[in-house]
Amino acid sequence: MKVRFRYIAYIAVFVVIAGTVGAFAGVARDADVAPWVPIALMVLQFLVVVGGGLGINVLRRRTERRELTSAPDSFERQAATQAQAKAFLDLLILTLVAGGLFVVFPTQTNPAWVLIGLVVVLVGDFWVRYAVITTSAAKAAE
């Protein structure tokens, strides 16, 4: 539980920093500021995104090593593989739907947003499936 709380705390800090940088970037774009400010904010945005991503990844790997959840024989590894396989099938279906959107609404569909949407749905899909598999196994054992 402590580990889960720490994860949430790290993600919350990351979201606050990213939100602050994003807000400053918006203000800098609209306001009359020195020419170096938008560039500095862009660099800062890059650092926040890359630093946050790498930080969360390092934290996840450390936790996995400590709790042995990434061991080749572990139940969590099998659950992750199952969730990945099912999320991949979902991605194939969603890609077809996205392709259909381009065919039906060629001028109104923004490829960048569709791509971002696919990635977000894919990541969410994986974590929901993983949580369902591990939670149902834990409940069955009670």
Add this chain to the structure above:
Amino acid sequence: MRNHVEALRRERKWSQEALGAEVGVSRQTVNAIEAGRFNPSLPLALRLARLFEKPVEEIFFDED
């Protein structure tokens, strides 16, 4: 596949976490094995058998 892992663990008064650490898997993996929700790989089954000093077939058996 059913098993006697829980009974053997309780006999030795080990926690799921302690057993998991001995064989190199998480507490939840031990939990899932005991509940019959997860069939361990052959190397893991052998590690458990070695730890409990019993043949694998005495620990794991068919439901029939």
